Amino acid sequence: MSVAAFLKPEDWFRPDGGPRYVQLRQRLSEGVSTGLLLPGNPLPPEREIAAITDLSRVTVRKAIQSLAEAGVIVQKQGSGSFIASKPEQIEQKLSRLTSFSEDMARRGKVSTSRWLERGLFMPSPDEMTSLGLTSEEQVARITRLRLADGEPIAIERASLPTDILPNPLVVDTSLYETLERDGHRPVRALQKISAINLAERDAHLLAISPRDAGLRIERTSYLSSGRVAEFTQSTYRGDAYNFIAELRLSRE
Template sequence: MTDARATIGPAAERVRRQLLDQIQHGLLRPGERLGAERDLATSMGVSRSTMRQALAALESAGAVRRVPGRGGGTFVRSQKVERDLSRVVGVPALLRAQGMTSGSRIISTGITEADEETAASLGLGAGAFVIDVVRIRLADGSPISLEHVRLPAERFPQLLDLPLGGSLYDLLEEHYDTVPGEAEEHIEVVPASDDQASILGTETDAALLSITRTTRDPDGEVFEFSHDLFRADRTVISVRTPAAPRSERSGRVVALRPRLKP
């Protein structure tokens, strides 16, 4: 692919660098709308065609996105979140490690009878109850994921009396001496429903990363069954796998499969 910077003139390159510097130093925030092309050109002392070249180069590099139409414009693109599957870590810690501000909006909490899938995943008997928590996770103030967590109610009494806006893993460690030992996660790509798109601030049918997780404590007992929907345009999945001895090496395929609407 051709580097967009190689196709623009020196004036456009100067403008590109100035705008990129403002983005990288936080003077232009993710999601912020830049001024009109004409106003930007005037303020930076260049022609509209030069400004157009600079914005095209920034868009090609993924620093901004341009939305056509009367309500559109040029917007600073949000930083992508790296979701490292090699570690079991809560979203707040994940975001903090990447220099982002973490936030939550609680949609619902309650205690309910486990459905068949939840009971099987948590190893619960028929009629067992679970703590059910649904939250929106925010990265720098913008929705990044929709999180649905279910925990055995008997194991974590009075959990709903605690503040649930931060890390559940921190609460479980502090109040119930429970920490994750390992997690099994299944990932696929799904289209956003109307409600999910509205909650996550994206378009209907936009790609979401659906992550179903079963988490065990260090003794091997399952204590969490959850389902997260991450905005695919703002999330990068990474896996760090140590090399096995040559005699034990075998191939492994990780696939993201689209789920078609019925």
């Protein structure tokens, strides 16, 4: 199918389907995830997309800008817009308790974060259960979009007791570096990994299409004393991360 045929509005646009630029953004994202719009290839010019879709150039520009902010599209001055390259798949061993920043540094990648939420909050039921908090206590919560060499990889939502992390604003790049400095770095953890289809908001942050495959990881980390120090819920791109576990034959 040609790009022009794919963008014909009768196949995807609905008058009651929400903002026009959002519907166009979702259609372009679908073209990327299905392989019709390949990494490195240029998008048609804005005026051409406007003519194909019967949308205004303002609407088309807003959709493209939204995709550029999410990392799906790269805009080059004087050259137009191009489909961003897919991130190199990252392999992570499950036998080590490390931070995202440490993982990326070992691979020679530059890790960065975009803060989505950071502060002290009333705990959710999951946080109360996992961290042993009461409904009257507060929880330190930090939520970040994690990127490797500028590519969005994961959304990380970490929750900690306030005596372990009294001020979430002191976390700069690595949470574990901050905890280690204060003598609270976890020494072991339990993880649960589940396959999911990404919700629209998370898919947009991770620069892929809604309902694309992802990984949901819940991690409960412990101090050497056995106390729970951290409860983290992370969402990873399914096309960017592989988790590896080494298995040995049991002699029992």
